[in-house]
Amino acid sequence: MLGFSVFLGEDLTADTQAYIKNMSKQGFTGIFTSLHIPEDDATKYAARLTDLGALAQELKLDLMVDISTKALNSIGLDVQTDLLQIKKMGITGLRMDYGISMETIATISNEMTVGLNASTLTENDVALLKYHQADFEQMELWHNYYPRPETGLAREHFIEKNNWLHNLGLSVIAFVPGDGQLRGPLFEHLPTLEEHRTTHPLAAAIDLLDYCQVDAAYVGDSSLTYETRQQFSSYFSQATMSLRIAETIETHAHLFIGTHTNRVDDARDVVRSQDARFKEIPLIEPENTATRSIGSVTLDNTNYARYMGELQICKTTLPADPKVNVVATIISEHRNLINYIKPGQHFTLYKKGETN
Numbered sequence: 001m002l003g004f005s006v007f008l009g010e011d012l013t014a015d016t017q018a019y020i021k022n023m024s025k026q027g028f029t030g031i032f033t034s035l036h037i038p039e040d041d042a043t044k045y046a047a048r049l050t051d052l053g054a055l056a057q058e059l060k061l062d063l064m065v066d067i068s069t070k071a072l073n074s075i076g077l078d079v080q081t082d083l084l085q086i087k088k089m090g091i092t093g094l095r096m097d098y099g100i101s102m103e104t105i106a107t108i109s110n111e112m113t114v115g116l117n118a119s120t121l122t123e124n125d126v127a128l129l130k131y132h133q134a135d136f137e138q139m140e141l142w143h144n145y146y147p148r149p150e151t152g153l154a155r156e157h158f159i160e161k162n163n164w165l166h167n168l169g170l171s172v173i174a175f176v177p178g179d180g181q182l183r184g185p186l187f188e189h190l191p192t193l194e195e196h197r198t199t200h201p202l203a204a205a206i207d208l209l210d211y212c213q214v215d216a217a218y219v220g221d222s223s224l225t226y227e228t229r230q231q232f233s234s235y236f237s238q239a240t241m242s243l244r245i246a247e248t249i250e251t252h253a254h255l256f257i258g259t260h261t262n263r264v265d266d267a268r269d270v271v272r273s274q275d276a277r278f279k280e281i282p283l284i285e286p287e288n289t290a291t292r293s294i295g296s297v298t299l300d301n302t303n304y305a306r307y308m309g310e311l312q313i314c315k316t317t318l319p320a321d322p323k324v325n326v327v328a329t330i331i332s333e334h335r336n337l338i339n340y341i342k343p344g345q346h347f348t349l350y351k352k353g354e355t356n
Contacts, residue, residue: 001029001030001215001216001217002027002028002029002030002205002216002217002218002232002236003028003029003030003031003032003062003064003173003216003217003218003219004023004028004030004031004032004218004219004223004224005031005032005033005175005178005183005190005218005219005220005221005222006020006031006032006033006052006222007033007034007183007222008033008034008035008044008045008048008049008052009041010048011044011047011048011051012048012051012052012055017055019223020055020059020061021055021059022226022229023224023229024059024061026229026230026232026233026237027232027233027236027237028061028232029061029062030061030062030063030064030216030218031052031056031061031062031063031064032064032066032095032218033049033052033063033064033065033066034065034066035049035065035066035067035068035071035072035074035075036066036067036068036070036071036097043074045071045074045075046075046076049065049075049089049091050089052090053089053090053091054089054090055090056090056092057090062092062093062113063090063091063092063093064091064092064093064094064095064113064115064140064142065091065093065094065095066095066097066115067079067094067095067096067097067100068097068099068100069099069100070099079094079100079104079108080104080107080108083108083111083112086112087111087112091112092112092113093112093113093114093115093140094108094112094113094114094115095114095115095116095117095142096108096114096115096116096117097117102125102128102129102132102134103128103132105129105134106128106129106132106133106134106135107132109129109134109135109136109138109139110133110134110135110138112138113138113139113140114134114138114139114140115139115140115141115142115173116139116140116141116142117141117142117143117144118141118142118143118161118162118165118172118173118174119143119144119153119161121141121165126168136168136169136170137169139170140170140171140172140173140216141165141170141171141172141173142173142174143158143172143173143174143175143192144175144192145175145190145191145192145220146190146191146192146194147183147186147188147190148186148188149186149188149194149197150194151194152191152192152193152194152195152196152197153192153193153194154193154194155193155195155212158174158192158193158212159212159213162212162213162214163213166213171215171216172213172214172215172216173214173215173216173217173218174192174193174208174212174214174216174217174218175190175191175192175217175218175219175220176191176192176196176199176201176204176205176208176217176218176219176220177189177190177191177196177197177198177199177201177204177219177220177221178190178201178219178220178221178222178223178224179200179201179221179224179225179228179333180221180222180223180224180225180228181221181222181223182221182222183220183221183222189220189221190220190221191204191220192208192220193207193208193212199336200228200333200334200336200337201219201224201228201232202228202231202232202235202337202340203336203337203340204217205217205232206235206340207340210340227244230242231337234348238346239345239346240259240345240346240347240348241337241340241341241345241346241347241348242347242348242350243313243330243331243334243337243338243347243348243349243350244330244331244333244334244349244350244351244352245257245297245328245329245330245331245349245350245351246328246329246331246352247327247328247351248288248326248327248328248329249287249288249325249326249327249328251284251287251325251327252282252284252299252327253327255276255279255281255299255309255311256297256299256311256327256328256349257349257350257351258348258349259346259347259348260273260274260275260311260346260347260348260349261273261274261275261344261345261346261347262274262341262342262343262344262345262346262347263343263344264343264344265343266342266343268315269314269315269316269318270298270312270313270314270315270318271312271313271315271338271341271347272310272311272312273310273311273312275311276309276310276311279309281308281309283302283308284299284300284301284302284308284309284325285301285302286301286302286303286322286323286325287301287325288325288326288327289301289320289321289322289323289324289325289326290320290326291317291318291319291320291326292314292317292318292319292320292321292324292326293314293317293329294314294315294316294317294335294338295313295314295329295330295331295332295334295335295338296313296314296318296326296328296329296330297311297312297313297326297327297328297329297330297349298311298312298313298314298324298325298326298327299311299324299325299327300312300323300324300325301323301324301325303322303323304323304324307323312324313330313338313341313347315338315339328349330349
């Protein structure tokens with residue numbers, strides 16, 4: 001599952017509404033927002049949350065709201081007495097934070113989805129929730145995002161914690177950075193894992209979902225660029241990794257621009273397109289047989305005999321080879337996606353301005 005964040009520091013503008021609608025179109029199914037961000041004017045929350053909830057209902061998006069008792073009271077609602085009104089606003093889940101007892105959390109879980117802090121949940125908390133007859137099928141474990149550099153979680157402990165949470169039968173949600181509008185006041189991205197802070201958002205999401213025992217990845221920052229949204233859609237809807245290239249040479253561009261399939265016998269050093277064998281390959285003379293850095297797109301030339309025309313993307317830096325032409329380079333922002341191209345998976349190479 002994929003989700004994104006919409007913050008209430010400003011009114012729901014036409015641009016923000018268009019962004020939410022586009023995210024829904026690209027396959028995102030959940031919205032996260034928070035009622036206790038120190039920099040925001042909390043007196044504006046009620047109207048903005050009402051507008052956001054209405055749009056979420058219209059688009060059939062889940063809406064998880066991060067709350068504390070004080071934050072909810074600031075908009076005139078009480079978590080124990082106003083659940084029906086909260087649900088009518090389009091809010092489908094409440095992430096419980098400061099000042100809410102386990103007994104109250106257990107009661108609410110029998111009425112709607114409850115999010116708990118995945119990083120701080122203890123065995124004693126779980127015991128109390130069971131004692132108060134919480135509905136664990138309506139509970140989710142949400143990790144924090146970390147605005148301050150160097151404070152994000154470490155990978156090993158993160159995975160260990162997620163394994164424990166899964167053993168309890170609970171789903172786990174974590175955050176990846178955005179690459180559009182970043183949230184202030186630091187503007188240093190909002191990931192859960194520190195190692196993801198400057199990682200491409202799609203690479204971080206794949207890492208969480210495939211390798212870190214996470215069930216849903218939400219974008220922590222305020223937005224993704226349009227290009228990145230398309231990459232998410234291509235990957236999760238069409239199982240295709242889309243990568244933008246900066247061309248090095250124009251010769252035989254029709255052989256590398258477009259969609260390819262990674263070989264099932266996935267190589268250690270390179271992504272190998274299996275499609276060359278199904279194409280009519282023209283004579284490829286040696287040209288730009290330079291050092292093959294990470295992200296280099298290469299075509300084997302006539303010196304490679306029957307391998308002429310094979311297309312590869314370098315996962316690691318390789319030496320120059322008179323049999324291999326470097327024809328393009330994956331742009332730096334997309335290079336950490338290369339290692340997430342799976343065996344047998346489609347990948348598309350496109351130039352700036354083209355549809356990925």
